[in-house]
Amino acid sequence: MKTKELDVIVVAEINVDIIVAGMQRLPMPGTEHLVESIELTAGSSGVLTATALAALGLRVGLCGLVGDDLFGHYMVEHLQRWHIDTAGVLCDPTMRTGAGVILSTLEDRAILTYSGTIAQLRLEDVRMDQVARARHLHLSSYFLQTALQPDVPTLLQRSKALGLTTSLDPGYDPAEQWKMEGVLEWLDLFLPNLDEARALTGMSTITDALKRLASQTPGVAIKAGQLGATAIKDAEYRQDPGFSVQVIDTTGAGDAFNAGFIAAMLAGENLGDCLRRGNACGALTAAHRGGSGGFTRSDVERLLSST
Template sequence: MSRTSPTDHPTMRPFDLLLPGEINPDLILSGDVEPQFGQAEKRVDSAHLTVGSSSVITACGAARLGLKVAFIGICGADLFGRFMLEEMQLRGVDTSAVLVDPLQATGLTVILNKGHDRAMLTFPGAIAALRADQVSDDLLRRARHLHVASYFLQDALRPGLPDLFHRARALGLTTSLDTNWDPAGRWEGVLDLLPLVDVFLPNAAEACALSGETDVTRAARRLADLARTVAVKLGAEGALSVHAAQTIHVPSIPVDVVDTVGAGDTFDAGFLYGYLHGWTLEKSLRLAAICGALSTRAAGGVAAQPTLDEVITVMDGGR
């Protein structure tokens, strides 16, 4: 039996992509950023307030490529919340489902960027507040695909994700997941969720940690026994994808790297664009790898996110 009626076919829905996620800006401090306590003051080279949140960066990257994107999350009625909503709207993300809670503070991440390395300090605020039952069936019916990121940061959402993914699939949506790193190192719940995931998007370290494998190709193949398609981010080495018996590797492209913040999230946006347009696995993976690489050309996660035309030019051999 069809999961949707002819008048509710997923391709006819107003949004390509729905993301339930965390909302927080990033404050990026660059230069000699190691603090000295004892009330010592140091100067840094630059300070940049920009869009943060793995989920929001993916949403902005997808909208930049031309997907119709809706977002649901919780933020405070404060300066950081207003900043994030304005930036998301400016980049074409529909925020009409976002819940503004005056009793909560919007989260914030301070990134101490030394160029070759970085450290992050996060005030959680409302980052972990969204629950799965706040993502209504009516909202799901308006989208073709559900993407969840920051699995281990979203404490209130995580317990309800199996039900949310079941509901999404029953309503005709496809699903994807990018867990990001587990700070506790336990990786609980992910393997049980993967059979409900159409596209799983870890990086190499995450894939190996989840699978128990030390080789990333074996890790991807083991995870592909659970999720339908696995696309693994390999940084400067490109990307690897496994679907059924097919294993594909694509290289990255040369780029003058300024900041790698959000590169994996922009990779996700690129892969989902190809997936939702019925592209081949190899073409979708190439698009994703190029999107991730091009996003590193400027500080922050969204400033250098490419348009589809930019990516196609690179895919066709230009620079």
């Protein structure tokens, strides 16, 4: 069998993030608040996962869509700076690149999203020749990628036919319909957070949500922030409490968890170690401002060996 050139190909929404940090609470209409910082950074769940995978030393490519504008150029430059293969990134001069404004507090965050190119990527825009170069396909923000959404089962089927394993982080559903028909059965790994898992299943506890999702797909890892993460794969159940860090900004922590878990899975590590590595990546990202650049592979190894 021919050796794959890439470890992971990420099919992603692409957008910048404008992060408003240091808020004590989310603002009420008609009020004004001073904050610690407002920064322009690389955004999108898929790009942040791809960046974290690259930081862990994996060979990563990305498929997505940008506009021929300042935000689009910024995002492509970010990917190239992290040595992420951009052959699958298309530029459409008739569109505007997506953007998110993240209002971040110590406890949580709220996100205002302008969809732009996020909602325009279609199945025919995903270069399957690039997908075929990889061992694993990761899809991000299912509910935001509305043009691609109806064809996600087809994308996953084609990827598996090419020999790839598959994973998906659904993200939040702004429409709050929470329908994923025909998707979970084509996944090797499903990566919701606890709120998403509850909404998708109607179950209130992490255990019940995990069991419901595991009846539809062989691998599920549910992220629960400071409560750690819980996973089940091929009927094996594991829970990991995570790491205690001083939280600065939770942006991208779940995406970094995805990267750590996927990297460990591709390396053949057991389920408990996959959870542990995912939690380490998530913790280091939460202790850093911005969704990317929060750790190196050495940082992760030091944190793992310290406990």
